[in-house]
Amino acid sequence: MIKNICVCIPVYNAESTISETLKSLVEQDYEIKKIKIFDNQSTDKTTQIIQQFKLKYPIIELIVNEVNVGGEGNFTKCLEASEGDYTLIAHSDDVYEKEFISTSVKALEAHPESVATFCRASEIDSQGSTIGLRYFPQELDLAEVTSINQSVFMKLVFQYANFITCPSVVARSSIYRDQIKVWKGGEFKTSADLDVWLRLSQRGSLLAIKKPLIRYRVADASYSYRIAKKRITKHDIFLVLEKYKTPELEECYQFLMMKDQAMRSINIMRNFLFSEKFPNEIKISYSLAMRKMFDSFWHFKVASAIILTGLLISVLNLLGWKRDV
Structure with a gap:
């Protein structure tokens, strides 16, 4: 039928x-x-x-x-x-x-x-x-x-x-x-x-x-x-997860929080780089690198490295660091 x-x-x-x-x-x-x-x-x-x-x-x-x-x-x-x-x-x-x-x-x-x-x-x-x-x-x-x-x-x-x-x-x-x-x-x-x-x-x-x-x-x-590539605040998914989570899922929840922090760090770097007059070659290389990194986010060491790099760039940005091109 x-x-x-x-x-x-x-x-x-x-x-x-x-x-x-x-x-x-x-x-x-x-x-x-x-x-x-x-x-x-x-x-x-x-x-x-x-x-x-x-x-x-x-x-x-x-x-x-x-x-x-x-x-x-x-x-x-x-x-x-x-x-x-x-x-x-x-x-x-x-x-x-x-x-x-x-x-x-x-x-x-x-x-x-x-x-x-x-x-x-x-x-x-x-x-x-x-x-x-x-x-x-x-x-x-x-x-x-x-x-x-x-x-x-x-x-x-x-x-x-x-x-x-x-x-x-x-x-x-x-x-x-x-x-x-x-x-x-x-x-x-x-x-x-x-x-x-x-x-x-x-x-x-x-x-x-x-x-x-x-x-x-x-x-x-x-x-x-458009939202995903610019977001630097906590993902809306946690509004859902916080409602549905149970004690046995807490560890997974915390790992997703870490992953979200890594993504926000990447976007901070992206927003910083793309707000400056960087050559297109650098922008393209950066985008491809971030795509490959995302595939490995489940590995703790890679995610941690991204977080630290993002934080470093953010601090330098706040201190007024500029790159000459």
Whole structure:
């Protein structure tokens, strides 16, 4: 039996990416019954582009918010609008592989105790070129589909932080609409998605799909990327972790705190270097080096070295040290 699939997309000023996202959805090898797009008062040509798609694809419905309700408010609208059997809350700048929906539905149908799927993701830049794979825990890399219960999911989250690529989640619509209900941005800010995954795990198992079925955009057009590369304050994820942590997870929690301090140190260095008139060659080399370092953050010595380096640069910066170029 063909399942009724609903896609909801919160969108704001996505004229440069929304076409590619919609194209990847309407060309899925599994029929999508409805694509609902919630525009948050875009000021560019986003709505005009969507209207052009509507003329060709009647499954697309455009809802323009009367006022800008904020990013998290727009995600709540998507939860409320979930319908049919399964709902995907897509992002307006990512690209889906042709078999994304069919693979997700197949997994959910094979595991009736499950509430949602998520999959591995590749990363693309602003031009759509693949630049790597997003982190995916090795524990979930052993089978094509791995079912994880609440206890296992909690342990993995406190070990690796939020490893679920948000727009890869396909959930049972009734659970999204009637039980999850709200994207708690006011309480958890930019990490409200992790709270949603944790609440989903309380209601059934989550299914991890090993195959990369989404191309996640890592570019200045991505809000999460812009925040991540500039952030020098404590990550919002700790708002979530502090609510859910248990005594046995305290050690993992402290390690994530250390990792966050390392990331903040890196951003302090980045902000310092990029605020000066450094040659582009230095900026490019720095970015590549930081990307490689991040892959090794789980090694204590590397993380500690980064923290100390960041602190040293910060102190020099505060003392007015300048580099002659």
